[in-house]
Amino acid sequence: MTRRLSIFNVTSLVMGFAFLYLPILLLVVYSFNASRLVTVWGGFSTQWYGALFRNQALMEAAWVTLRIALLSASIATVLGTLAALALTRYGRFPGRTLFTGMVYAPMVMPEVVTGLSLLLFFVAVDLDRGFWTITLAHTTLTMCFVTVVVQARLMTFDRSLEEAAMDLGAPPLRTFFSVTLPLIAPSIVAGFLLAFTLSLDDLVVASFNTGPGATTLPIKIYSQVRLGLSPEINAASTILIGLVTLGVILATLISKRSVLRSRRNAH
Amino acid sequence: MPPPSRQSASVGAVRRAFAPWADPDAKPLIRFENVTKRFGEAVAVDHLTLDIFEGEFFCLLGPSGCGKTTLMRMLAGFEFPTEGMITLAGQSLEGVPPYRRPVNMMFQSYALFPHMSVEKNIAFGLRQDGLPKSEISDRVGEMLRLVQLEKLAKRYPSQLSGGQRQRVALARALAKRPKVLLLDEPLGALDKKLREETQFELMDIQHELGMTFVVVTHDQEEAMTMADRIAVMDHGRIVQVATPGEIYEQPKTRFIAEFVGDVNILEGHVQGQESGLWHVKSPSAEMPLTIDDPDEVLHSGQAVAIAVRPEKMVVQREKPGPEAVNVLTGEVWDIGYLGDWTVYRIRLATGEILRVSCANISRFVESPIDWDEQVYVTFAPGAAVILAE
Amino acid sequence: MIERSFTKRLTSGLVPAVPYLWLGLFFLVPFLIVLKISLSDPAIAQPPYKPVFAWSDITGFLSALDLENFELLTQDDLYFRATLSSVRIAAISTILLLFVGFPIAYGMARAPERHRSLLVALVILPFWTSFLIRIYAWIAILKPEGLLTQALMGIGLISDPIEILNTEWAVYIGIVYAYLPFMVLPLYATLEKMDDTLLEAALDLGSTPWRSFWTITVPLAMPGIIAGSLLCFIPAVGEFVIPDLLGGSETLMIGRQLWSEFFSNRDWPLASAVAILLLIILVVPIVIYRDVEARRMEMRP
CATH class of the missing domain: 3.40.50.300 (P-loop containing nucleotide triphosphate hydrolases)
Structure with missing residues (x-):
């Protein structure tokens, strides 16, 4: 089957990707601007990167964000994987409908509502707002995304592999750890990365649940942006974009290898 | 029984x-x-x-x-x-x-563990039994020899052909004896x-x-x-x-x-038994059919089906003599030449289509049977089975 | 009937129980609290709502509940206008997304197979970079003396700076930009699976390319169109960051209203009532989306 790209197809692809990438590119370019004014080019300079690393508050916010993201993504990965197993492997159990609803609801719930409801909960149980409340909130928000990713893998999982392991003498728990877990591991890693990024990125839920000493990077950036554009933010963004791009390229290379392997498997 | x-x-x-x-x-x-x-x-x-x-x-x-x-x-x-x-x-x-x-099973999909080598797949069951390492590797070697895959021990399932995977699956299931x-x-x-x-x-x-x-x-x-x-x-x-x-x-x-093999079914009613042979009147044949199936217990007038395999029927152009039993007449509807066999589809006067196969025992046939020819199909009394309806 | 000792039953029961309890505690209970607080009166004290949580005084608690906050929502037409304007902005954005996203997804589906996974990765990549940063990038572009104005003046298309930032147009641009992957990916998924010979058959039977597009391609892409549209519409209704950073003060959106009730006016009960209102608006599209997804799951082999 030959599919040919028409001029129209090529044009829409070029325009589409230009639309997606031009703003990011401009942001990166202007982080090397010598001028204090973000939109006026004043020559090449890396001074804002220096200023960024000297900005104690920003560095601290980055550190808090990273810790929250790591911790919440780790817990969310465990909980999300368990939920995915429950949904695919446990058939009907009491309250399954409610469970399914609760798994999917946080994904479609507006962030302002999730943020507000969790805050009111933390106030009601008298938990001091700060690092832990944001972590708990992010875990709840992101575990659902982990569930969806892992569940998709489990649904295409060849059950006869597990049956073969049991047939060969492996009890259920050992079957899980020696066959199921290694095979769904890529989706669990993908789920973790998704949860990590979402937590890193979240402004709304974190704003509701933050407290003294727990200012995350998005909250910091948001308050600075409201005061006006700053080349320092451009520099911080460029570093973040660079890290994410590197991570995505690495992840793509790794998954490409496993896709190739499984594709050969299918023949 | x-x-x-x-x-x-x-x-x-x-x-x-x-x-x-x-x-x-x-x-x-x-x-x-x-x-x-x-x-x-x-x-x-x-x-x-x-x-x-x-x-x-x-x-x-x-x-x-x-x-x-x-x-x-x-x-x-x-x-x-x-x-x-x-x-x-x-x-x-x-x-x-x-x-x-x-009890061990060889799965239809083979269910080979994609993240384990051929060796590890075969050893999986033995490891579950906690056998000593040396015994496991001996047994794996034995299995690999049995299915002739010694050279592929380190490969992964994705690197094997369908036939090789089938052998690995067999070896894995056999390994635990x-x-x-x-x-x-x-x-x-x-x-x-x-x-x-x-x-x-x-x-x-x-x-x-x-x-x-x-x-x-x-x-x-x-x-x-x-x-x-x-x-x-x-x-x-x-x-x-x-x-x-x-x-x-x-x-x-x-x-x-x-379900098993091809068969022609002729419907009819039992007329009676004579010296161990059953006589069955069928609308497909002029004369009653004679069937050698002594185990069946039947009574007169009972509806039965007569099953005859295609290779147990003979198709001929010449009219059989008066002593011949089980003669059906029809015309050639279709001829399929399969190399080792030729399959004739014969249409009877009743509209039924019979399938008759002939082994091609010679490379040359003088005046072979042609489409639309009038032919006679016969079969021996011992070629047919009576199936009670 | 499988032989299971009590402890085994217990450990396997933990698999659904742990996430179940977590979601019950951190999702269901907070939601019920929002519902409850939306029915209580504001107070000056901290926390700014009453009645305070007191499980012992159930009857007193129940009698203190009223629909006052919701009455306020109906009396003050600010909320009515914010609701309407949220739905309108989300709907217009979704239509714009369809027009922008469809040609991209179509081009991706027709690209040579060896390039397709790279194109998919390129669509997803911006999603992994911070949402806030991507919106921030647009401020510099859309500012009155921003990069867009500079570029357009540079090529002589306009002579005066154009006002885009702090208008509804900036909000549309922001939503289309931020949500484009959510529209393109479901569309691409259905278009990619489409059999090209269907279009060839239509052309062979005398249909023009344009007619074939509308009678073959679009109906077959419908599941993707619906999924993509809902996937964009639902979060757009409750959007806060985009209208707040790109929209002007006159851009009313319900998510923004909730934010300001909470952070500026510190009226928690009213904020809760707005949250409930927002959910009520979204119930119908969410239910449709769930059904569409369930059907798509079933269709999978």
Whole structure:
């Protein structure tokens, strides 16, 4: 089957990707601007990167964000994987409908509502707002995304592999750890990365649940942006974009290898 | 149910020295007793009783959805009977999980662990038993030799061909030396040529190890070639359990006659019996048909079906003499030349189409039978089977 | 019937129980609290709502509940206008997304197979970079003396700076930009699976390319169109960051209203009532989306 790209197809692809990438590119370019004014080019300079690393508050916010993201993504990965197993492997159990609803609801719930409801909960149980409340909130928000990713893998999982392991003498728990877990591991890693990024990125839920000493990077950036554009933010963004791009390229290379392997498997 | 001696000597073309099922004192290795399996409303296996003996190559044959796979999965322990009991070597299997049964299975999809090498796949079952390392590697080597894959031990399943994967799956299932090996459509994924070779290899391996094989298949040729006995299943029940020869030459029902091989069915009514031969009046033939099937107990006027295999019919241009029995007239509707066989489709006056096959024993035929010719089809009294309707 | 000892049953029961309890505690209970607080009166004290949580005084608690906050929502037409304007902005954005996203997804589906996974990765990549940063990038572009104005003046298309930032147009641009992957990916998934011979058959039977597009391609892409549209519409209704950073003060959106009730006016009960209102608006599209997804799951082999 030959599919040919028409001029129209090529044009829409070029325009589409230009639309997606031009703003990011401009942001990166202007982080090397010598001028204090973000939109006026004043020559090449890396001074804002220096200023960024000297900005104690920003560095601290980055550190808090990273810790929250790591911790919440780790817990969310465990909980999300368990939920995915429950949904695919446990058939009907009491309250399954409610469970399914609760798994999917946080994904479609507006962030302002999730943020507000969790805050009111933390106030009601008298938990001091700060690092832990944001972590708990992010875990709840992101575990659902982990569930969806892992569940998709489990649904295409060849059950006869597990049956073969049991047939060969492996009890259920050992079957899980020696066959199921290694095979769904890529989706669990993908789920973790998704949860990590979402937590890193979240402004709304974190704003509701933050407290003294727990200012995350998005909250910091948001308050600075409201005061006006700053080349320092451009520099911080460029570093973040660079890290994410590197991570995505690495992840793509790794998954490409496993896709190739499984594709050969299918023949 | 021991068949009469005259029959057992002649049914099918294979003489069997190994026939524990004919010995009333033999103890079965596997016994299904009145087993029923329901999935909700649907009945997959319906009050089924069956004995399988040690060392047998046993085939479960039937169309898809007949319950043969469910039967095998109950033996493996992935399903449990709703009613009835399964015993293995005199021990009930009730409540025994798959990982505690001395039964191993070769899966239809092979179910090779994609993240383990060939070696590791074969060693998996042995490692579960906690055997010492040296013994595991000895046994794995032995298995690799048995299936001739020594050179591929370090490869991963994705790097193997379909035939090689099939061998790994077989080796993995055999490695634990199970009492019973279950094979779910073992050759289904192979192409025709490889399938034929592998059939004989499986028979050799089974013979060498003296193990009991239970094979599920929907392919009657596969079952005929390999099995000591075949159980034909339909709608959750066993319709007939017999040797391949008996299944083919002495089918118990019309379903079996039609499911296993090709067959022509002529309908008719019993007229009577004369010196051991039945006379049946059929609208398809002018004169009553004479059938040599002494085991059937029939009464006059009973509606019956007469089954005749295509290769047991003869097609000729010349009118047979007056002494000839079982003569049908018709015209040639279609001719299919298959190389080893030529298949004629003959249309009778009643509109029925008969299928007659002739072995092409010579390379040259003088004036071969042509399309639309008027022809006569005959068959011997011993070529036909009477099936009570 | 599988042999299971009590402890095994217990450990396997933990698999659903742990996430179940977590979601019950951190999702269901907070939601019920929002519902409850939306029915209580504001107070000056901290926390700014009453009645305070007191499980012992159930009857007193229940009698203190009223629909006052919701009455306020109906009386003050600010909320009514914010609701309408949220739905309108989300709907217009979704239509714009369809027009922008469809040609991209179509081009991706027709690209040579060896390039397709790279194109998919390129669509997803911006999603992994911070949402806030991507919106921030647009401020510099859309500012009155921003990069867009500079570029357009540079090529002589306009002579005066154009006002885009702090208008509804900036909000549309922001939503289309941020949500484009959510529209393109479901569309691509259905278009990619489409059999090209269907279009060839249509052309062979005498249909023009344009007609074939509308009679073959669009109907077959419908599941993707619906999924993509809902996937964009639902979060757009509750959007806060985009209208707040790109929109002007007159851009009313319900998510923003909730934010300001909470952070500026510190009226928690009213904020809760707005949250409930927002959910009520979204119930119908969410239910449709769930059904569409369930059907798509079933269709999978």
